[in-house]
Amino acid sequence: MVLSVLAAITSFGAHAQTSTTSPMPAPKADADRNAPLPGANSFTEGQAKSRLEANGYTNIGELKKDNNGVWKGTATHSGATVTVSVDYRGNITRN
Template identity: 90%
Template sequence: MRKQLIVLTILAATASFGAHAQTSTTSPMPAPKADADKNAPLPGANSFTEGQAKSRLEANGYTNIGELKKDDNGVWKGSATHGGAKLTVSVDYRGNITRN
């Protein structure tokens, strides 16, 4: 009986860990504001694809997102609409969104 309890405990822990390890959440909000983020967009090696940068903008209420281009500093730049205004937007490697 004790051996079965140990096996069931291990199976439950493994199943729980496996489900947790496969769960991925990406917050639509910009990265937490660190002191450096106040200078966004930050230059750096950007691992976002154009589609991921666009999705991040959409999740933050931007629409009519035009083609995004990655500049020499690794920042995705393009145009989008937010609150009815057409803007120039940027998404840096930390996920910070800036607009003009």
């Protein structure tokens, strides 16, 4: 009986710890096929920049949001300067 109670308490504690929220979507391995997607982008410029940094981009220049709600700018990736876009879903594309 003691083991049953202990198991129940332990499993409840583990379940409670796994519930988290995130202000940004987790990085995706593959971008959506039609990215960058137009839409109301709730990312700030700083969040879009952080998303790029989390995906290996450095030397990120100023990002500007276009009329489709897509953040665009330049950055360095694998030693090359590239033009990048971050859409409302967090998809990163190179142009």
